[in-house]
Amino acid sequence: MAPRKKTTVEPSGRVTRSSARVTRSGTRQAKLDPISPPMKKAKKSPKQPKAKTAKPSSSVPVEKQVAETDTKSAHGDGPKKTIIVEHCKQCNSFKTRALHVKQALEKDLDGSVTVVLNPDKPRKGCFEIREDGEDGETFISLLDMKRPFTPMKELDMDKVVSDIVDRIKA
Template sequence: MPPKRKQPTPSDTAAPVVRRSARLSSAAVTPPAYPEPPKKKKIKAAAAAKQEAEAAASPKAESMKTIVIEHCKQCTQFKIRAMKVKEGLEKEVAGVNVVVNREKPRRGCFEIREEGGEVFVSLLDMKRPFPPLKALDIDNLISNIVAKIR
């Protein structure tokens, strides 16, 4: 036997269903009023310190040479070699600024260059297992770059 039908109550029949389009057409559309402009996001402490350091650069910093090392993040072999080159250059040459991955690196890329100038090493579009990178003699490379800088 089927269940009995529910008897309608006065509260069920009182409010008809209004769809969105009917509600929008009947009410006057007013743009939302913003009492105050949206707040700016706070800059993280690390980013703020970096910006201050760049702004407060001394005249010596302008005469310093900047070496850019761009390495792929695909494999740790790129990072290991980039850090060896960075440490070697900073140790050998006083007054050199070495920057690693200033911008988003290219895939399969290991490049060492002077900012706005000469390219010392450029290994591009390498495929696994990265034979040109593994064949690179880092100590010899560092000494060659130091000789070119001086």
């Protein structure tokens, strides 16, 4: 809604109306107005150079580097396995199932396994749980799913997690 116009009565008896409208030309005139004191600009401090963050020189993602450096389990009874859960970012149902699998595996296997979600860019319509490495076992692989993603939604995630735990312990 536009601002109301102000009405003033001059000494000669004439009524004038003025609005509170501010335009670009009006602001220029206000800057040139000798009645108001000129505004001083705040001094800027000199720019400091930003600290550069060191990027890893290799093309291996950071999650994989962390997994490679932490190869011993917390109990020290052998190498720590890495499970990769690749899930599509198209729908939130992929993410909720992937987080459920991650939490359940970490709880059931007590630190003898590292679960990584999407170390690389995920494929479209993909939900895959696999072991890391060239000879890594693929536990579940649902690829190129179309909406409404019924193959993934029909899965019982608790049963899938228990099957994965049994295969890893064996």
